[in-house]
Amino acid sequence: MGPAxxxxxxxxxxxxxxxxxxxxxxxxxxxxxxxxxxxxxPLFGRExxxxxxxxxxxxxxxxxxxxxxATYVRxxxxxxxxxxxxxxxxxxxxxxMLSFFAVxxxxxxxxxxxxxxxxxxxxxxxxxxxxxxxVSIGGLVWAVRTRLAGLRSCPVPADAPAPAQxxxx
Numbered sequence: 720m721g722p723a724x725x726x727x728x729x730x731x732x733x734x735x736x737x738x739x740x741x742x743x744x745x746x747x748x749x750x751x752x753x754x755x756x757x758x759x760x761p762l763f764g765r766e767x768x769x770x771x772x773x774x775x776x777x778x779x780x781x782x783x784x785x786x787x788x789a790t791y792v793r794x795x796x797x798x799x800x801x802x803x804x805x806x807x808x809x810x811x812x813x814x815x816m817l818s819f820f821a822v823x824x825x826x827x828x829x830x831x832x833x834x835x836x837x838x839x840x841x842x843x844x845x846x847x848x849x850x851x852x853x854v855s856i857g858g859l860v861w862a863v864r865t866r867l868a869g870l871r872s873c874p875v876p877a878d879a880p881a882p883a884q885x886x887x888x
Contacts, residue, residue: 746785790866814856817851
């Protein structure tokens with residue numbers, strides 16, 4: 720028998736997990752937004768102006784990253800780790816890194832400049848950035864859904880009896 724319906728919501732929305740989610744979202748916003756100058760600052764510069772869609776992308780990526788991080792917080796010692804696809808952490812990390820390329824200045828990114836040059840960065844890379852943003856958000860949504868599905872599952876102990884079989888025939 721699975722956990723009571725209210726238990727799942729209470730476990731996912733505990734104060735501890737909410738604080739971790741908020742800290743993770745703020746941290747992600749700073750780690751992605753400051754170097755890409757989506758968040759204006761005196762430490763970094765940007766050759767091309769920030770695109771209008773970079774702000775909502777940064778906000779969505781930050782919130783999803785915070786929620787993903789919060790799924791790794793254990794509330795009780797008896798609580799098992801979330802089951803599910805073990806690729807969720809890697810997919811979440813790759814999706815977060817893609818968001819850095821998606822909202823960053825195409826001609827300020829040294830990797831893009833080395834690979835494509837200045838004109839290639841503007842001609843080829845800049846039009847791809849919205850697609851990178853969509854892939855980044857999609858990857859984070861997938862990772863969060865995978866982790867939440869594991870939190871909602873009710874693992875069966877290894878020594879549990881097998882379900883009774885009906886009459887054959």
